[in-house]
Amino acid sequence: MxxxxxxxxxxxxxxxxxxxxxxxxxxxxxxxxxxxxxxxxxxxxxxxxxxxxxxxxxxxxxxxxxxxxxxxxxxxxxxxxxxxxxxxxxxxxxxxxxxxxxxxxxxxxxxxPQVVLGVSPNALPGHATLKDLVGCSIGVAASGTLSHRVARLMLLRAGLRPTDVNFVEVANADRALEAFHLGEIDALSYTDPVITRLELGGVIRVVSDTRGLRDSDHVFGGxxxxxxxxxxxxxxxxxxxxxxxxxxxxxxxxxxxxxxxxxxxxxxxxxxxxxxxxxxxxxxxxxxxxxxxxxxxxxxxxxxxxxxxxxxxxxxxxxxxxxxxxxxxxxxxxxxxxxxxx
Incomplete structure (x- = not known):
């Protein structure tokens, strides 16, 4: 006490x-x-x-x-x-x-961090990998936030530079869902429940995930x-x-x-x-x-x-x-x- x-x-x-x-x-x-x-x-x-x-x-x-x-x-x-x-x-x-x-x-x-990077099947073919995101727009909560930093680390692991993509701020969950559904962004780096909602709807394909320890260790090197x-x-x-x-x-x-x-x-x-x-x-x-x-x-x-x-x-x-x-x-x-x- x-x-x-x-x-x-x-x-x-x-x-x-x-x-x-x-x-x-x-x-x-x-x-x-x-x-x-x-x-x-x-x-x-x-x-x-x-x-x-x-x-x-x-x-x-x-x-x-x-x-x-x-x-x-x-x-x-x-x-x-x-x-x-x-x-x-x-x-x-x-x-x-x-x-x-x-x-x-x-x-x-x-x-x-429980941050996930997923792509829209409409914007990228089903076999797309992180390396295929060159020139794509990726939604993040805001510049400098955790979702932005983790997305950059994921890209670095794939040999890409931050300047190889365009980061777009989607400040809240509703805006993130709207931007993804309307095709304003090609990919989304975000946390749950947004990502799971999109997964259950069959409209996103996860390409990098830190909701599990093994996948997180891969992104961070340990x-x-x-x-x-x-x-x-x-x-x-x-x-x-x-x-x-x-x-x-x-x-x-x-x-x-x-x-x-x-x-x-x-x-x-x-x-x-x-x-x-x-x-x-x-x-x-x-x-x-x-x-x-x-x-x-x-x-x-x-x-x-x-x-x-x-x-x-x-x-x-x-x-x-x-x-x-x-x-x-x-x-x-x-x-x-x-x-x-x-």
């Missing part, structure tokens, strides 16, 4: 690691605000369900989730958005280290980590009880998700996270379930491969001084793993 009250400010000083733990008055529950990147995606379900199923409350926390604004989803903007506790891609932690603002991931939620909880190193050091409580809740939710039945999911996952179609959501979840972390621990090679991927993308980032071992800690997840036998 957490015995300290946490007051989270939203100024830039807080995002850089200003301490925020104060003594809690007797009988109060510490409140923690977590900024969430792409809260309705499957890779955020461990956080969403830890809150919804009462796991954080049972650990003595009142967790409030704040969506990251849509305009802040490119990597540089994500790094600048103030958050003492952040739920999103590990790349943010790497970028903050590169900016000499040391942060640490402290519990892993997903082991792959295991990676995607969604995690992170905070400044100073915050982690000064608020260990809070980080442990958050980790415990997430690890319990991960254990629940790996054994949840379709009925369990329909009962407990918010309707707003199902994209308006329960059947599509369940199909999408089954495709990505194995990429959810099992026990919250971060694999040794994961940070190394993420840094290598960012380096390959040539994003004008100076990553030479980033030490992988300093970007994360497993001490909280190891305790939770032992406690909950996962």
């Amino acid at each position: 957490v015995k300290r009250r946490v007051v989270l400010g939203w100024g830039l000083a807080a995002s850089c690691g200003a301490p925020a733990a104060l003594a809690a008055p007797v009988g109060t529950v510490p409140r923690v605000r977590v900024v969430v990147q792409n809260s309705k995606q499957i890779k955020q379900l461990p956080l969403i369900l830890a809150n919804r199923l009462g796991y954080f409350r049972s650990e003595g926390l009142d967790v409030q989730l704040q969506d990251l604004p849509a305009q802040a989803h490119s990597l540089p903007n994500v790094a600048q958005f103030p958050a003492e506790v952040f739920a999103g891609t590990f790349e943010r932690t790497v970028l903050l280290h590169a900016q000499r603002r040391p942060h640490q991931a402290f519990v892993l939620m997903s082991r792959a 295991p990676v980590l995607c969604t995690c909880l992170s905070a400044s190193r100073e915050y982690v050091e000064q608020n260990g009880e809070v980080c442990q409580a958050l980790t415990n809740g997430v690890v319990k939710a991960l254990k629940w998700l790996h054994t949840a039945t379709p009925s369990d999911l329909i009962t407990h996952v918010p309707e707003s996270h199902m994209g308006g179609d329960r059947a599509v959501f369940l199909a999408a979840f089954n495709k990505s379930r194995e990429t959810l972390a099992t026990d919250g621990t971060i694999p040794l090679q994961g940070p190394v491969n993420v840094i290598r991927a960012l380096d390959r993308l040539q994003l004008n980032l100076s990553l030479a001084g980033v030490v992988p071992a300093e970007t994360y800690t497993n001490r909280f997840a190891q305790r939770a793993k032992a406690q909950f036998k996962v």
Whole structure:
């Protein structure tokens, strides 16, 4: 149980690691605000369900989730958005280290980005491969977002340069579906449930997929980590009880998700996270379930491969001084793993 009250400010000083733990008055529950990147995606379900199923409350926390604004989803903007506790891609932690603002991931939620690149059979023949995308238009959420970065890595694996294709921004799920159906784009790099909806409709052919560990390892050259909880190193050091409580809740939710039945999911996952179609959501979840972390621990090679991927993308980032071992800690997840036998 957490015995300290946490007051989270939203100024830039807080995002850089200003301490925020104060003594809690007797009988109060510490409140923690977590900024969430792409809260309705499957890779955020461990956080969403830890809150919804009462796991954080049972650990003595009142967790409030704040969506990251849509305009802040490119990597540089994500790094600048103030958050003492952040739920999103590990790349943010790497970028903050590169900016000499040391942060640490402290519990892993997903082991792959769950981004898929699919082509329209109308635009490309059935035997088309990634190499056949030269000159084609590819829809992505926005420039610099995860769907854009993963698409570029997929193309690099096939020997293509980003300038060999045209990236088109399709800012939300409805717009992505519309652009694909109208033939405004030849291919789409996106997450579920959009891709699964198109697959079930028989109108897309997947050519590269990171919803499975094997395929994700192929794209990145080995295991990676995607969604995690992170905070400044100073915050982690000064608020260990809070980080442990958050980790415990997430690890319990991960254990629940790996054994949840379709009925369990329909009962407990918010309707707003199902994209308006329960059947599509369940199909999408089954495709990505194995990429959810099992026990919250971060694999040794994961940070190394993420840094290598960012380096390959040539994003004008100076990553030479980033030490992988300093970007994360497993001490909280190891305790939770032992406690909950996962």
